Amino acid sequence: GAGVSQSPSNKVTEKGKDVELRCDPISGHTALYWYRQRLGQGLEFLIYFQGNSAPDKSGLPSDRFSAERTGESVSTLTIQRTQQEDSAVYLCASSLGLFQETQYFGPGTRLLVL
Amino acid sequence: SQKIEQNSEALNIQEGKTATLTCNYTNYSPAYLQWYRQDPGRGPVFLLLIRENEKEKRKERLKVTFDTTLKQSLFHITASQPADSATYLCALDNTDKLIFGTGTRLQVFP
Numbered sequence: 001g002a003g004v005s006q007s008p009s010n011k012v013t014e015k016g017k018d019v020e021l022r023c024d025p026i027s028g029h030t031a032l033y034w035y036r037q038r039l040g041q042g043l044e045f046l047i048y049f050q051g052n053s054a055p056d057k058s059g060l061p062s063d064r065f066s067a068e069r070t071g072e073s074v075s076t077l078t079i080q081r082t083q084q085e086d087s088a089v090y091l092c093a094s095s096l097g098l099f100q101e102t103q104y105f106g107p108g109t110r111l112l113v114l
Numbered sequence: 115s116q117k118i119e120q121n122s123e124a125l126n127i128q129e130g131k132t133a134t135l136t137c138n139y140t141n142y143s144p145a146y147l148q149w150y151r152q153d154p155g156r157g158p159v160f161l162l163l164i165r166e167n168e169k170e171k172r173k174e175r176l177k178v179t180f181d182t183t184l185k186q187s188l189f190h191i192t193a194s195q196p197a198d199s200a201t202y203l204c205a206l207d208n209t210d211k212l213i214f215g216t217g218t219r220l221q222v223f224p
Contacts, residue, residue: 042203042216091157105157
């Protein structure tokens with residue numbers, strides 16, 4: 001399959017622990033985005049990467065959140081010292097270009113912080 | 115303040131009828147607007163994009179309109195089928211970001 005993949009699909013963690021979420025974009029897509037979706041809510045933009053440009057981190061809710069991307073491939077979203085309000089589905093998407101193009105979403109990682 | 119509003123109440127319609135979903139926005143000036151479909155437990159899937167200079171866009175049974183004066187987009191599904199049941203999200207560009215609405219859940223019953 002050539003779609004966007006994310007791992008793990010589900011993650012349960014205890015408050016205060018760190019978690020790392022992974023996204024594999026579609027090959028050849030230069031833009032990669034992370035979103036958060038709380039239950040019954042819309043998608044909340046977190047961060048995007050476009051080629052070799054500096055990422056736009058303006059959507060990250062706190063300094064506990066960080067993300068990295070290796071070239072135009074895998075990205076990891078790290079949440080340090082997790083809180084219960086971090087519980088949500090974290091969605092990754094990729095596109096050929098920046099926003100002007102269709103975004104292709106992965107299935108998401110469902111994070112539950114106890 | 116900037117807002118994107120979609121009807122939070124579910125839309126229930128009978129199979130064969132036309133479903134119409136609304137997306138209203140305030141204090142944005144988008145160059146384009148997109149509609150996505152999201153099924154439970156899955157990521158959104160892109161359906162249609164309409165640009166600010168386009169009044170209407172069609173794709174098979176789907177039709178989207180974009181009125182920049184009313185600041186509104188309408189999303190129509192004609193001859194609706196139970197398989198069309200899902201949550202539909204609108205999204206618009208804001209400078210260099212895509213802003214999503216909360217979505218409207220559509221339920222098509224036989």
